[in-house]
Amino acid sequence: MKRILITGALGQIGSELTMKLRETYGTDNVIATDIKKNDSEAAQSGPFEIVDVTDLKNMVEVAKKYKVDTVMHLAALLSATAEAKPVFAWNLNMGGLMNALETAREVKAKFFTPSSIGAFGPTTPKDSTPQDTIMRPTTMYGVNKVAGELLSDYYFHKFGVDTRGLRFPGLISYVALPGGGTTDYAVEIYYEAILNRKYESYIDKGTYMDMMYMPDALNAIIDLMEADPAKLVHRNAFNVTAMSFAPEQIAAEIAKHIPGFKMTYKVDPVRQSIANSWPNSIDAAAAREEWGFKYEYDLAKMTQDMIEKLTYKLKMNKARAN
Ligand code: AKB
Numbered sequence: 001m002k003r004i005l006i007t008g009a010l011g012q013i014g015s016e017l018t019m020k021l022r023e024t025y026g027t028d029n030v031i032a033t034d035i036k037k038n039d040s041e042a043a044q045s046g047p048f049e050i051v052d053v054t055d056l057k058n059m060v061e062v063a064k065k066y067k068v069d070t071v072m073h074l075a076a077l078l079s080a081t082a083e084a085k086p087v088f089a090w091n092l093n094m095g096g097l098m099n100a101l102e103t104a105r106e107v108k109a110k111f112f113t114p115s116s117i118g119a120f121g122p123t124t125p126k127d128s129t130p131q132d133t134i135m136r137p138t139t140m141y142g143v144n145k146v147a148g149e150l151l152s153d154y155y156f157h158k159f160g161v162d163t164r165g166l167r168f169p170g171l172i173s174y175v176a177l178p179g180g181g182t183t184d185y186a187v188e189i190y191y192e193a194i195l196n197r198k199y200e201s202y203i204d205k206g207t208y209m210d211m212m213y214m215p216d217a218l219n220a221i222i223d224l225m226e227a228d229p230a231k232l233v234h235r236n237a238f239n240v241t242a243m244s245f246a247p248e249q250i251a252a253e254i255a256k257h258i259p260g261f262k263m264t265y266k267v268d269p270v271r272q273s274i275a276n277s278w279p280n281s282i283d284a285a286a287a288r289e290e291w292g293f294k295y296e297y298d299l300a301k302m303t304q305d306m307i308e309k310l311t312y313k314l315k316m317n318k319a320r321a322n
Contacts (some may be wrong), residue, residue: 001027003031003068003069004070005070005109006074007034007059007071007073007100008074009033009042009048010036010042011034011075011176011179012285014042015175016176016218017072018032019041020222021060022046023317027045030046030047030048032046032048032063032240033049034050035050036052037050041205041268046131052100053096054091057100058107059101062109063103063106063109064106066264067107068110069108069109071103072221073113076093077093078142078181079116079271079274080180080270080271082144082180083270083274084270084306093247095147097148100113101152104155107299110225111163111164112224112225113152114166114168114237115167115168116169117168117210118182118274118278119137120137120278121134121135121138121142122136122276127280127281128282129281131239139277144287150236152237153235153236164224164227164235164237165237166240166287167282168240169183169211169241170186170209170210170243171210171211171212171213172211172214172302172306173187173213174190182203182209183275185202185203185247186211187253189201189264190254190307193258193261194310198262199251200266201246201247201265202267204265204267205265207250207276208245208246209245209275209278209280210281210282211314212240212243212245213295213302213306215296216296220240220287221294228291233286233290238287239286242297243299243300251263253299259312263296277303
């Protein structure tokens with residue numbers, strides 16, 4: 001990877017991935033794009049272009065202008081929003097992906113896009129979900145993710161585009177908030193714990209889902225993209241995970257740092273039923289074997305870091321506002 005174009009660069013993954021790639025590959029070699037500009041570091045610290053992923057011409061022009069050799073396509077709606085707006089989700093998630101793949105084909109670039117644990121469904125084995133297994137999701141997001149994996153495989157086999165992907169679990173970070181996902185509770189809980197010492201969970205106790213801390217997710221993207229293609233048996237997309245927990249377990253871990261922290265439950269039936277259709281925990285053996293996937297943060301280590309960094313961030317925000 002030498003010159004990288006990122007779509008959805010101001011979203012939850014993009015805002016941190018842009019900065020990490022700029023540190024690693026050079027500021028001018030990472031072109032952040034999104035539908036709107038804001039005053040975030042990712043938008044202001046290097047090349048930025050407005051790109052609407054439903055506009056193929058615009059995307060190809062930007063890719064050609066910067067002579068990119070890699071396209072990372074992150075712009076997409078997450079599971080809960082996609083469930084609320086299924087037609088819009090299909091058009092944006094599938095139309096955007098098709099345009100990004102076409103762009104990569106046109107400029108002969110390598111390609112990355114995230115898949116998700118949402119690609120699995122209620123008939124998938126729930127525990128240690130294998131890399132290759134039943135994939136019959138019951139959500140629009142899941143349908144998009146399975147179709148996206150297949151489309152990425154198609155572009156590899158048909159046109160030789162070097163497509164690669166990861167099935168991400170819930171991603172937890174103190175930098176940018178996720179929006180419209182089912183796993184978002186595991187980010188919100190830290191904000192509420194620090195600010196109010198309490199959290200009302202919309203996911204019920206006993207509901208296990210895979211999660212990963214953002215620094216591990218960013219390393220996984222780079223490691224996969226730099227992996228020797230000769231070693232890749234799979235491509236779109238690899239199971240990756242760092243931990244699996246239920247709401248009461250993350251709450252207990254937070255309470256070790258914030259005494260008196262209390263969690264209550266008010267279950268949201270839509271997001272609960274999405275969570276129920278996903279695995280309890282997935283197996284990342286193929287990612288470990290084919291390109292050396294590893295992670296550093298488990299629940300305890302992540303919680304310590306999240307609370308430290310988020311407390312500082314919220315303090316700085318408050319100081320700036322006063
Ligand atoms: C979501 O909850 O929709 C995402 C995901 C697991 O893909 N965080």
